[in-house]
Amino acid sequence: MNLLDPKLLSESDHRSIQRAHDWAVQYVAERAETWEAERRFASEAFKSAGEHRLTGLLVPTADLGEELSLTGLARTLEEIASVDFAVAFTLVCHNNLAGAVARNAGEHLRSNFLPGLVDGSSLGAFLLTEPDVGSDAAAISVRAAQDGDEWILNGVKSWVTNGTEADVLSVYAQTDEALGHKGIATFLFEADRPGVIRTPPYELLGGHGLGANSIKFDNCRLPQEALFMEAGEGFHAAMEGIDIARVLVSAMCCGMLRTSLETATTYVKDRKAFGGRLADLQSIRFQLADVATDLEASRLLTFQAAKIAQEGLDASIAAAHAKKFCTRVTEKGIATCMQVMGANGAKRDHALPRHLAASRLTHYVDGATEIQDVVISRSLLD
Numbered sequence: 038m039n040l041l042d043p044k045l046l047s048e049s050d051h052r053s054i055q056r057a058h059d060w061a062v063q064y065v066a067e068r069a070e071t072w073e074a075e076r077r078f079a080s081e082a083f084k085s086a087g088e089h090r091l092t093g094l095l096v097p098t099a100d101l102g103e104e105l106s107l108t109g110l111a112r113t114l115e116e117i118a119s120v121d122f123a124v125a126f127t128l129v130c131h132n133n134l135a136g137a138v139a140r141n142a143g144e145h146l147r148s149n150f151l152p153g154l155v156d157g158s159s160l161g162a163f164l165l166t167e168p169d170v171g172s173d174a175a176a177i178s179v180r181a182a183q184d185g186d187e188w189i190l191n192g193v194k195s196w197v198t199n200g201t202e203a204d205v206l207s208v209y210a211q212t213d214e215a216l217g218h219k220g221i222a223t224f225l226f227e228a229d230r231p232g233v234i235r236t237p238p239y240e241l242l243g244g245h246g247l248g249a250n251s252i253k254f255d256n257c258r259l260p261q262e263a264l265f266m267e268a269g270e271g272f273h274a275a276m277e278g279i280d281i282a283r284v285l286v287s288a289m290c291c292g293m294l295r296t297s298l299e300t301a302t303t304y305v306k307d308r309k310a311f312g313g314r315l316a317d318l319q320s321i322r323f324q325l326a327d328v329a330t331d332l333e334a335s336r337l338l339t340f341q342a343a344k345i346a347q348e349g350l351d352a353s354i355a356a357a358h359a360k361k362f363c364t365r366v367t368e369k370g371i372a373t374c375m376q377v378m379g380a381n382g383a384k385r386d387h388a389l390p391r392h393l394a395a396s397r398l399t400h401y402v403d404g405a406t407e408i409q410d411v412v413i414s415r416s417l418l419d
C-alpha cells in the first residue's frame with residue numbers, strides 16, 4: 038500500500054493541509070526571520086492561525102474543531118514546518134492540549150476552556166518537564182497539596198513551549214510522593230492566577246518563535262474544579278499521547294528537509310562553476326541524491342507510524358523508529374544542502390540556517406533520541 042496515497046486522507050484533512058500550506062507560505066514565511074531576530078514568541082502567527090482554523094485540529098466538529106485524522110494532522114504540520122518549525126511546534130502543543138480537553142475534560146473545564154482553545158483566542162501550554170527532571174518524567178517534583186476544597190501548587194516547570202504568552206496551563210504535579218508516578222495528577226487553569234510567575238524566554242540556538250521559558254508556582258491556589266486528571270491518570274495521559282507526538286515531530290522534520298532539498302536543488306541548477314552548473318558535478322548530485330533518499334525514507338517511516346496509531350494499534354516502536362531516523366537525517370541533510378550551496382548556504386536570506394538550528398531542537402522534544410533507542414532496544418532484547 039502507498040502510505041502517501043492521498044486517498045488515505047479525508048476531505049477535511051485535504052482542506053486543512055491546503056489551508057496550512059497557503060497560510061505558511063503567504064503569512065509565516067515573510068515573518069519567521071523577524072521572530073527569530075527579535076527572539077520572541079510568534080504571537081501574530083498564533084492569532085493568525087486561529088483565524089485560519091488551525092487551532093482546533095484535533096477537536097471534534099461537534100465542538101467546532103476540524104477533527105483531523107492523525108495522518109491529516111501530520112501532513113498539516115509538515116506543511117507549516119516546511120516554512121517554520123517554531124510556529125509548527127507552537128501549534129502542536131496547543132492543538133494537543135485542545136484535543137485532550139475535548140476528549141477528557143469534565144463539563145466545567147470544557148465549557149471554560151475549550152471554545153477559546155478551539156478558536157485561538159486562548160493559547161495553551163503543556164507543563165511536564167522541570168529544571169531537574171526531563172526524560173525520567175515520573176520523578177517530577179512540582180507539588181500539589183490539598184487544602185480543604187482547594188489545591189496549592191509549588192515548584193518550577195521548565196521548557197514550557199508557548200510559556201511566555203500562554204493563557205491556559207496544563208500542569209503535571211505530584212500529589213503524593215509515596216505513590217510515585219501513580220501520584221501524578223494534571224491541573225488545567227488560567228495562567229494569570231496569583232502565584233504563577235513566568236521567566237522571560239530562553240536564549241536558544243534557534244526556535245525562539247515557540248516562546249519557551251520556565252514557570253514557577255509560588256503557593257498558587259487552585260479550585261477543586263481545576264483538577265483535569267486525577268492522581269494516577271495524569272502520568273498515564275502524558276505517556277498516552279507520546280507516540281502521536283513523536284509522529285508529529287517526524288512529520289515536521291520531513292517538512293524542513295523537503296524545503297532544504299528544494300532550496301539546494303534550485304540553487305545548484307542555477308549556479309555556475311568551472312564552465313558548467315554546480316548541478317553537473319557528480320559529488321553535488323550524489324550528495325543531494327542521498328538527501329532525497331533520506332527524505333523518502335523519513336516520509337515512509339512517519340506515515341507508517343501515523344497509520345498504525347490512527348488504526349488504534351500500538352505505534353510505540355514505529356514512532357520511535359520514525360523519530361530517531363527523521364531527526365538524525367534532517368539535521369545531517371540540512372547541513373548537506375547548505376554545503377552544496379557554498380557560503381551562500383549559511384546566509385539568512387533563505388530558511389536553511391533557521392531549519393538547521395530547529396533540527397537540533399527536534400532531538401530533545403517528545404523524548405530524546407536515546408529514549409527512542411530505549412524503546413527500540415527493549416523490543417529487541419527484553
Ligand SMILES: Cc1cc2nc3c(=O)[nH]c(=O)nc-3n(C[C@H](O)[C@H](O)[C@H](O)COP(=O)(O)OP(=O)(O)OC[C@H]3O[C@@H](n4cnc5c(N)ncnc54)[C@H](O)[C@@H]3O)c2cc1C
Nearest residue numbers: 163164165166171172196197198398401402403405407408
Ligand atoms: C524546544 C523544546 C521545547 C520543549 N517543550 C516542552 C513543553 O512544551 N513541555 C514540556 O514538558 N517539555 C518540553 N520540552 C522538554 C523536553 O521534553 C525534554 O527536553 C526531554 O524530555 C528530555 O529531557 P532533558 O532535556 O531534561 O534531558 P535529560 O533527561 O536530562 O537527558 C540528558 C541526556 O541523557 C539521555 N538519557 C536520559 N535518560 C536515558 C536513558 N534511560 N538511557 C539512555 N540515555 C538517556 C538523554 O537522551 C539526553 O541525551 C521541550 C524541549 C525543547 C528543546
